[in-house]
Amino acid sequence: MKKLQHLILLLFLCNHVFAQKFEGIITFKMNAQGKELEMKAVTKDGKIKLQMEMYGMKMDQLLKEKAVIYSIVHAQKMVLKMTIPNTINQSNIQCNVKLTGEKKEILGFSCESFETECSDKSSLKGWISKDLDFSLADIMKATNGNEIEQAQLPKGSVIKMSGKGKKNEEFSLEIVKLERKSVSDTEFDIPEGYMLQDMGSMPGR
Numbered sequence: 001m002k003k004l005q006h007l008i009l010l011l012f013l014c015n016h017v018f019a020q021k022f023e024g025i026i027t028f029k030m031n032a033q034g035k036e037l038e039m040k041a042v043t044k045d046g047k048i049k050l051q052m053e054m055y056g057m058k059m060d061q062l063l064k065e066k067a068v069i070y071s072i073v074h075a076q077k078m079v080l081k082m083t084i085p086n087t088i089n090q091s092n093i094q095c096n097v098k099l100t101g102e103k104k105e106i107l108g109f110s111c112e113s114f115e116t117e118c119s120d121k122s123s124l125k126g127w128i129s130k131d132l133d134f135s136l137a138d139i140m141k142a143t144n145g146n147e148i149e150q151a152q153l154p155k156g157s158v159i160k161m162s163g164k165g166k167k168n169e170e171f172s173l174e175i176v177k178l179e180r181k182s183v184s185d186t187e188f189d190i191p192e193g194y195m196l197q198d199m200g201s202m203p204g205r
Contacts, residue, residue: 022178022180026177027039030173031173032171037054040052060074068083077191077194078194079196097115099114099128101113107177111159125163126159
């Protein structure tokens with residue numbers, strides 16, 4: 001489970017992002033390590049709460065402080081606090097990015113196709129829009145914005161992508177629904193009565 005949770009965070013290395021103005025709920029689907037997950041992201045003022053179910057357990061992940069993630073396991077009333085290491089800045093990964101010129105509409109937004117190949121043998125392809133004020137990359141920016149800056153991917157909001165990691169592992173991710181609505185600040189609070197455990201730094205990739 002820990003390996004999959006780690007991948008969920010680290011695959012959001014997408015692009016420089018637009019200002020984090022989106023407030024509401026984003027539903028997206030991810031396929032990684034042969035497992036398909038549907039997740040929701042509640043977002044407001046740069047804070048994000050990921051809601052998911054893994055191995056029959058409901059979990060939330062709070063991203064409200066730079067380079068820190070709170071994993072909330074409701075069945076055990078436990079909160080695990082982890083620090084995200086700045087792994088990208090410690091490497092010399094170079095990425096070759098190109099916009100293909102192919103265009104289509106996704107969820108009502110005009111999008112253009114992009115492709116990326118990196119020196120660590122990883123690759124990405126997907127669709128990017130300049131009309132949307134939320135990006136999948138916002139999730140990674142909430143934990144460690146420097147990783148986004150080092151990724152050297154096109155400007156805009158990535159709403160659909162797929163790719164391979166440096167060990168040839170495949171993944172895909174796409175936004176399937178966006179709902180603009182007012183979000184209460186209490187959505188990002190740690191539940192009362194839950195035990196908080198500091199796990200230190202999350203292992204590097």
